[in-house]
Amino acid sequence: MIPEIGHYALVLALLLAIVQSILSLAGAARRDTAWMEAGRMAAFAQLGVVTIAFLALMQAYVVSDFSVLNVVENSHSLKPMLYKVSGVWGNHEGSMLLWVLMLALFGAAVASFGRNIPPTLKARVLGVQGLIGLGFLLFMLLTSNPFVRIDPAPLDGNDLNPLLQDPGLAFHPPFLYLGYVGFSVAFSFAVAALIEGRVDPAWGRWVRPWTLVAWASLTMGIAMGSWWAYYELGWGGWWFWDPVENASLMPWLAGTALLHSAIVVEKRDALKTWTILLAILTFSLSLLGTFLVRSGVLTSVHAFAVDPQRGVAVLILLGLATGGALLLFALRAHSLKVGGLFAPVSREGALVLNNLLLSVSAAVVLIGTLMPLLLDVFGHKISVGAPYFNFITPFLAIPLVLFMAAGPFLSWKRADLPGVLGRLWVAGLLTAIVVLAALWQQGVRPVMALVGIAMAGWAVFGAVWEIADRVKLFRVPARDSLSRARGLPLGAWGTATAHAGMGIAIAGMVGTSFWLTEDVRVMGIGDKAAIAGYELTLDKVEDLRVANYTTEMGHFTVRRDGQTIATLTPERRWYPVAKMQTTEAAIYTTFAADLYAVLGEPNGDGKGWVVRLYHHPLVPWIWIGSLVMVLGGLLSVSDRRLRVGVPARRAAPAVSNLQPAE
Template identity: 60%
Template sequence: MIAEIGHYALALAFFVALAQTVVPLYGAARRDPALMGFAAPAASAQFLCIAISFGALTHAFVTSDFSVSNVAENSHSLKPLLYKISGVWGNHEGSMLFWVLILALFGFAVAAFGRQLPESLKARVISIQGLIGLAFLGFILLTSNPFERLDPAPLDGRDLNPLLQDPGLAFHPPMLYVGYVGFSLAFSFAMAALIEGKVDPAWARWVRPWTLAAWTFLTAGITLGSWWAYYELGWGGWWFWDPVENASFMPWLAGTALLHSAIVVEKRDALKAWTILLAIITFSLSLMGTFLVRSGILTSVHAFAVDPERGLYILGILIVAVGGSLTLFAVRAPALKASGLFAPVSREGGLVLNNLILSVATATVFIGTLYPLFLDAMTGDKVSVGAPFFNATFVPVMIPLLVLLAIGPLLPWKRGNLRVAIEKLWVSALFTVVVAGGIFVLADDAPLAPVLGFGFAAWVAGGVVTELAERIRLFRVPLTDSLRRVFSLPGAAYGMSLAHIGIAIFICGATGETNWTRELVVNSKPGDTLSLGQYELVLESVDRTQGPNYFADTATLSVSKNGAPFAVLHPERRLYPVQQMPTTEAAIRSGIAGDLYVAIGEGSAAQGIIVRVWVKPLVPWIWVGALMMVIGGLFSLSDRRLRVGAPKRSTRRPGGPAVAEGAD
């Protein structure tokens, strides 16, 4: 009965979305306040209906209701509760329901927190959100019903893909979806602005917090996915340039450009058409990621193996969304005249260059990801485009961006002096030389790549410190005044600094892991000793253990470092009997200097097992750097100026003038 309620609520949400699309849009065209006012309750009603539907599906998974086909295909009675819950979105049907839930949540958020938006703009934004929801609700109801019943119901389920039975994969998809779907709001704001024919600094201020929230969650989602792949798949890597990984990385790159472009619209009333186009491209790339994962054209641990006909439906949505939005852009964009002028050498000029570099980087990843698919479709030829291509094309494109990261924030708005900005970076330049020279001299094997990697990281970090010193006028005013300025800086300033420092730390981690990883693969029996660098590992035993829904061969290895006891590690090779699928559970000892990573393969205690050992320097710096970018995004969101309706209402002192707080 609960499953039928969920299905009914989903169908009701479809009709609510239809009304949410038509009524406010018509009301905005007629300037009818009553019809425009329908947008907010419609968005709330749609979110409530989808939340009820999602709750019903979650109930079916938690109670192991195997009369629901989706539960029977993707769950098992012995599965731990966490994975029963994560199983709700660990399949195609459930993930699409979660997708529209997040979409409706963002529409509801605009209705609830967009009180200071102009009524016509708010109505159109919510209407476009409803149109997107209408398309995907139709897709779910017609092709991907998550509440389809089985009669008779099986005694137990087929279990969730064992690779997905992991805490990292329990939280990775929700974070990723909030990021993916969050960019729908930037798209809706862009479409509403094109319909109205008005893009101004106020519009940019309203768009930025939603875009920043989506970017922050997408950063967290990509990081969690990379971390999961690192410790769960047993291959020792954290990024493979897998097409589905790239599908989430492309909207991240475009969204980063969109964030910076919106700043120029807000500050200088310029780059209007370009910012609108970026909003369209960013959400289009998010839709493309949804298509790639569900079309059946990719083979990936991240992809859902589904009927290609479903992929055709999503492809149709993608074509209509992209084609329709670009057509509207082509008609209306010429009317978006920029009123703010700026010199090429200025903060705005630096942000424009930032956008150009990020756009080229996005195009590079796009071509490398889709070229094999196009070639296969056109000629039947199969080619593999992997890490060598992306390392040779993407990395060089990003080098100018790293140089710009330090210089750009030191340029003033409207007109600047490049020589003066560079002169301010003399400490950063000195720090860069010291770090790069130290790597070259002290490292046992220091080819050009790590010297450049750590050098650019030092340059970025030095630029952040220099920019903060300039903000607080360090050594140019009394120290007490500088300290006072430290505590009065807006959250967005700290957010930018933390994100840029996070990039520097990330570069150090990626450079160290890529260039200095050492590996040992041997067949070992209990009692054997393995040596790699400073470490000696003794395989003590291989034991058969049992988990709640799997069997495992668990190895015990005693590790010493430079002759002293260091750790005891227990890597596992699991077998999930329901799906007859093995998985690898690596044992990792992490420290600030790097990871000791051990995984085991096939074999037995009698005949020996395959033991893989990696020494991976600075890998934790990758996660720390990404985490700092996320924290930077959250800091920026805490800035009142970046929230919708941020400026406080004016206050009037008795007998005095009105005072407005929170203004730039």
């Protein structure tokens, strides 16, 4: 009965999406307050019924209702409760339901929190959100219904993909989807602005909080996915340039550009058409990622290998949303008033360069991801992997980081570049000290590692010195500096924090990419191995049975300078229901590095095991830096100016429901 309630709730959500879109858009066109309010209430109602549908599917997983096909294909009665719950979105149908839930959540948030937005603009935003929801609800009900019954019901299920039975993957998709779907609000604001033919500084301020929430969520989702790949897949890496990984990176790059471009709209009433275009493209890249994951065109541990017909349906949604928005952009962009002028050397100029580099980076990733697929259609097989991306990325990242640190010191409209560089001498000096320390520790080779450390130091110290410069540190009494620090807006703290987090993450990427130590060998009981100053002894390997899997667990004692400091227990797990084996790495982590051990297959004589050992310098900094970036985004979105700082407008005459007399 409960699955039927969930199914009916989706049908009702479809009807409410129709009401929300039609009444909101028509009400805005007619300036009819009652219609616009009805559309707003439909957004709340849609969130309510989609939540009912989501809870109905979750209940089916929790109680192991194997009369529901989706539960049969992705769950098992012996599975731990955490993975029964996360199994709800660990498959195509359930993940689409989570997508629709996030979409309804953002729609209701706009309806609830957008009180300072003009009624017609708000109604049009809700109308576009309703149209997006309509498309995905139709897609679910016609091709991906999660509530399909099976008769007779089997005694047990087929289990969830063992690779997804992990805490990191339990929380990774919700954050990722918050990011993907959050950009739909920026998309809706862009389309609504094109319909109205007006973009002003207030629009830039209204769109920024939603973009910040989406950006911070997507950053967290990408970081959690990278962390999962690092410790779960057992290959010792944190990023593989997998096409599905790239699918999340592209909207992140475009969304970062959108954030900075919206600042120029808000502060200087410039770059309006470019910002509108970025909002459209960012959400379009989110939809492209959805297509790549669900079309069956990719082979990836991240992808849902599903019926290609569903991929065609998602491609149609992508074409309608992107094509329709770009057509509207082509028709209406010329009507947007050109904003203020500025010199190339100015804060606006730095943000334009930032946008250019981020957009080119997104284009590079897009070409590298799609080119093999496009050429495969014409019978040409090529592989685009890490060498392509690793060669091009530094040429874009280096100038991006250079201007990221210098940009906040530039003044609006026109700036004095020599003066700005003079104010950054402390950051430059500290960066040089860090590079010399890396040179002393690791030597001159590889040179690109020292360049990367210089980029990281410049980003971190530039961000720290920006705050120091704002509070006049060492130039006024400490009490005055502290008072100035308290008075700084949260947006300023958020920007500096996010930039510093990027620098920390870059240091982690450089350390593990250039200074990694690896040792692969066969070890028997009692054998010892030395790596990066550590000594590991294989004490025993035991077979265990745990819940829904069996495991072969190795026990390594880790010593340094003769002192025991840790015990590592890597595993090889076998899931009998899914008939799949996974590798669980064991990691001893410090602030400065990770010691990483993987237990492989037994060797031919059965007296030893293939063991892979890695020493990853600075690798924890990748995820520390990512968390710092997320914190920066949350600080910025908490800035009171983004909520109530919009200048008050003169009250408009009351809008009447009465039609003008003919």
